[in-house]
Amino acid sequence: MSADINSALDDIREVNLSYLMLAQRLLRENHAAGMFRLGIGSDVADIILGLSPAQLVKLASSNALVCGFRLDDYSLLSSLTQGVLGGVLQQAHSTILLSQQVAVPAV
Numbered sequence: 001m002s003a004d005i006n007s008a009l010d011d012i013r014e015v016n017l018s019y020l021m022l023a024q025r026l027l028r029e030n031h032a033a034g035m036f037r038l039g040i041g042s043d044v045a046d047i048i049l050g051l052s053p054a055q056l057v058k059l060a061s062s063n064a065l066v067c068g069f070r071l072d073d074y075s076l077l078s079s080l081t082q083g084v085l086g087g088v089l090q091q092a093h094s095t096i097l098l099s100q101q102v103a104v105p106a107v
Contacts, residue, residue, distance in 0.1 A: 009063055017060035019067040023048050024056070039068070 026034035027049050035045050051059065059066060 012063065012065055013061055016062060016066045017057065020048065020051070020056050020060055024051070 023034070023038055023040075026037055027045050028034075031045065035042065038045075040048075
């Protein structure tokens with residue numbers, strides 16, 4: 001069981017590091033679009049942008065996910081899984097639903 005737990009924790013750390021690196025890249029390329037895609041506010045975006053590589057690795061080493069799962073809304077999830085709209089229209093509908101979610105402020 002211990003090997004399974006360690007493997008899961010390693011996976012969490014890897015996801016954290018990948019997410020934080022992606023977040024920094026998105027925010028550097030286009031700050032406003034990055035905040036939208038990540039579902040974060042400007043305070044959190046500024047903190048993420050200000051992280052040094054050492055701080056990034058330290059934060060990623062947490063045993064908990066640092067990113068949030070945004071697909072916890074029934075209408076959004078059902079629109080993605082039912083395929084009623086299809087193609088570009090379905091993607092646009094999902095983007096509209098995601099944009100209506102409130103960004104979580106920094107604590």
